[in-house]
Amino acid sequence: MTTDGSAASVSAAAAPDRTDGRSLAARIVGSSVGDRIYIAAITGFALCVPLLLALIFYEVAVAGWPAFREFGFGFLTSSNWDPVHRQYGAASAIFGTMVTSIIALVIATPLALGVAVFLSDYAPSWLRQPVGFLVDLLAAIPSVVYGLWGIFVLIPVLRANVMPFLRDTLGLGATPFFRGPAYGPSMLAAGVILAVMVLPYISAVSREVLLAVPRSQREAALALGATRWEMIQKAVLPYARSGIIGGVILGLGRALGETMAVTMLIGNRHDISASLFAPGYTMASLIANEFSEATDDLHLSALMAVGLTLLVLALIVNGIARWLVWRVARKAGGTP
Amino acid sequence: MTRLLTLAALALAGVSGSAAAQLTGAGATFPYPIYNKWFSDYAAKTKVEINYQSIGSGGGIKQIQEQTVDFGATDGPMSESEMSKAKGGPIMHFPTVLGADVIIYNVPGITKSLKLTGPTIADIFLGKITKWNDTRIATLNPGQNLPNTDILVVHRSDGSGTTYVFTDYLATISPEWEKTVGRAKEVKWPTGLGAKGNEGVSGQVKQTPGSIGYTELAYARQNSLAFAHVQNSSGNFVEPTIASITAAAAGAKLPPTTDYRVSIVNASGKGAYPIASFTWLLIYRNQADAAKGKTLKDFLKWAYTTGEKSAAALDYAPLPGDMTKRLIARLDSIKTP
Numbered sequence: 001m002t003t004d005g006s007a008a009s010v011s012a013a014a015a016p017d018r019t020d021g022r023s024l025a026a027r028i029v030g031s032s033v034g035d036r037i038y039i040a041a042i043t044g045f046a047l048c049v050p051l052l053l054a055l056i057f058y059e060v061a062v063a064g065w066p067a068f069r070e071f072g073f074g075f076l077t078s079s080n081w082d083p084v085h086r087q088y089g090a091a092s093a094i095f096g097t098m099v100t101s102i103i104a105l106v107i108a109t110p111l112a113l114g115v116a117v118f119l120s121d122y123a124p125s126w127l128r129q130p131v132g133f134l135v136d137l138l139a140a141i142p143s144v145v146y147g148l149w150g151i152f153v154l155i156p157v158l159r160a161n162v163m164p165f166l167r168d169t170l171g172l173g174a175t176p177f178f179r180g181p182a183y184g185p186s187m188l189a190a191g192v193i194l195a196v197m198v199l200p201y202i203s204a205v206s207r208e209v210l211l212a213v214p215r216s217q218r219e220a221a222l223a224l225g226a227t228r229w230e231m232i233q234k235a236v237l238p239y240a241r242s243g244i245i246g247g248v249i250l251g252l253g254r255a256l257g258e259t260m261a262v263t264m265l266i267g268n269r270h271d272i273s274a275s276l277f278a279p280g281y282t283m284a285s286l287i288a289n290e291f292s293e294a295t296d297d298l299h300l301s302a303l304m305a306v307g308l309t310l311l312v313l314a315l316i317v318n319g320i321a322r323w324l325v326w327r328v329a330r331k332a333g334g335t336p
Numbered sequence: 337m338t339r340l341l342t343l344a345a346l347a348l349a350g351v352s353g354s355a356a357a358q359l360t361g362a363g364a365t366f367p368y369p370i371y372n373k374w375f376s377d378y379a380a381k382t383k384v385e386i387n388y389q390s391i392g393s394g395g396g397i398k399q400i401q402e403q404t405v406d407f408g409a410t411d412g413p414m415s416e417s418e419m420s421k422a423k424g425g426p427i428m429h430f431p432t433v434l435g436a437d438v439i440i441y442n443v444p445g446i447t448k449s450l451k452l453t454g455p456t457i458a459d460i461f462l463g464k465i466t467k468w469n470d471t472r473i474a475t476l477n478p479g480q481n482l483p484n485t486d487i488l489v490v491h492r493s494d495g496s497g498t499t500y501v502f503t504d505y506l507a508t509i510s511p512e513w514e515k516t517v518g519r520a521k522e523v524k525w526p527t528g529l530g531a532k533g534n535e536g537v538s539g540q541v542k543q544t545p546g547s548i549g550y551t552e553l554a555y556a557r558q559n560s561l562a563f564a565h566v567q568n569s570s571g572n573f574v575e576p577t578i579a580s581i582t583a584a585a586a587g588a589k590l591p592p593t594t595d596y597r598v599s600i601v602n603a604s605g606k607g608a609y610p611i612a613s614f615t616w617l618l619i620y621r622n623q624a625d626a627a628k629g630k631t632l633k634d635f636l637k638w639a640y641t642t643g644e645k646s647a648a649a650l651d652y653a654p655l656p657g658d659m660t661k662r663l664i665a666r667l668d669s670i671k672t673p
Contacts, residue, residue, distance in 0.1 A: 081524060084519075185529050285493075
């Protein structure tokens with residue numbers, strides 16, 4: 001097993017010599033031809049994934065191009081969606097997608113972090129598994145079931161209790177964000193259901209990252225006299241920051257594309273409104289609602305253009321997330 | 337062992353195959369319950385399996401244009417441009433049953449059914465009448481204690497034949513609706529929330545006090561929702577019932593050469609319900625496959641004679657008797673090789 005011996009055997013096998021007396025199987029297994037085939041196959045499989053993404057992008061872009069050609073940049077800035085008069089503008093859908101996703105993250109991130117910190121640092125070890133399992137189970141509930149629960153449970157509660165409380169009791173009705181009649185289906189309702197759907201993703205990733213923080217970090221902080229909460233705040237969370245951001249972005253990705261639960265709760269109205277009580281629209285629910293009955297070519301192309309916009313938005317969001325994580329990791333690596 | 341498996345496989349193959357043609361169809365969701373019953377009754381009688389996918393009228397039209405199914409089904413008739421895209425030649429529309437859009441509402445405190453006229457409904461859905469105790473509604477309903485609450489309009493968010501019939505009616509009786517909104521399976525609604533599917537609209541209205549919406553009669557009945565009596569072209573306020581919907585088709589007075597791609601909204605006749613419509617099967621005039629063509633004609637003949645009898649039990653209105661006779665005669669126009 002010397003270096004010389006292995007080098008010699010490699011050079012002997014590299015020669016494409018058919019008369020060296022070994023059987024075919026031994027030759028394929030040991031020779032670099034086999035290695036080359038193996039590497040080619042693995043590379044092929046690996047390239048399939050970006051190739052598939054490029055293909056999806058290409059097909060959606062080609063199908064959506066007529067709408068962009070017809071309406072230009074106005075497709076992204078106009079909220080006039082009128083199939084009868086063949087006018088399509090996706091601004092309300094883009095606005096609704098972003099607002100509901102932001103509401104979902106604002107509600108879900110503190111909750112998920114709370115769950116993660118509790119499970120990693122405060123919970124007794126016999127409690128960790130069951131609670132963690134239950135939180136992860138939230139991710140297994142189908143979207144339609146969330147929508148049904150939203151219609152029958154969440155919306156009545158929002159309409160009767162939460163929205164009047166926010167608007168009247170807390171006086172937030174004076175701001176433009178909580179104004180108007182509380183029908184129930186609204187961007188707030190969609191945001192809340194998205195928060196519930198996104199919470200298990202953020203919580204699962206954060207929990208793993210927090211558990212991966214080395215004990216030495218925690219023990220060092222405690223040794224320096226920090227309280228438990230100070231230890232978490234100053235030693236654990238900064239260490240885990242990039243991973244937590246990664247989890248939040250994962251949740252954001254799910255929120256951007258979520259369709260069924262959102263379309264059942266958002267009110268499906270092409271309006272851009274500052275008020276969270278107002279109904280809105282998202283890109284995914286627009287496509288889901290109108291695609292099966294759209295027969296006009298321009299209508300189909302407009303829906304594909306909305307799909308392309310959603311793809312590009314998801315890519316941009318993921319790009320920003322990667323850049324943030326890279327920046328945080330670089331800064332963390334630079335600190336002494 | 338392998339011989340036994342091969343014999344078993346062959347036996348199963350022999351049992352599952354049948355001599356009569358299997359048919360596939362796709363399209364409208366509205367008539368799915370009655371088609372389901374027809375197909376299972378027909379299969380019990382003749383062993384012909386007909387497979388139907390309720391993917392929506394738009395999907396049904398696309399599939400029959402591409403000839404990926406043997407027949408399509410739609411709640412809204414095909415337009416000229418859609419017919420011209422059909423790859424197998426001219427398509428014939430055969431109405432099967434009648435459906436109606438009913439105006440459902442959730443107004444706490446009133447005791448009897450509301451009476452509404454066409455222009456009033458148009459103004460509500462245009463957003464011009466915003467409160468339940470508006471004089472225009474109050475004068476039609478004297479003695480009813482209408483509350484001073486906002487009207488919340490609920491419409492369909494997805495495209496549908498139900499929307500087509502409703503907007504067709506509104507465009508017929510309201511020139512402003514025809515100009516600003518138009519008639520289609522999907523429109524830009526001036527006001528209100530969108531809910532997905534008939535069940536979405538019914539659920540939303542049931543849950544939200546002060547709301548008004550439109551849905552098929554079957555959904556309104558099954559959800560025990562109150563629905564309005566609508567004034568027809570003769571001036572009578574008609575309740576949507578099986579009889580009044582069939583009367584709408586009878587009152588349509590179609591010419592003998594009609595291709596049945598007609599709208600029967602606002603039909604004449606004392607007892608006709610004004611927001612009614614056919615639902616159609618789409619069949620190529622020139623059938624490519626002789627066996628399938630014959631099976632289609634036999635099935636339709638059965639549907640028009642026996643099938644229509646089971647329509648009312650499922651909350652669908654059957655076609656009038658003389659219309660089914662003419663349609664059976666019209667089946668002869670389908671040419672098989």
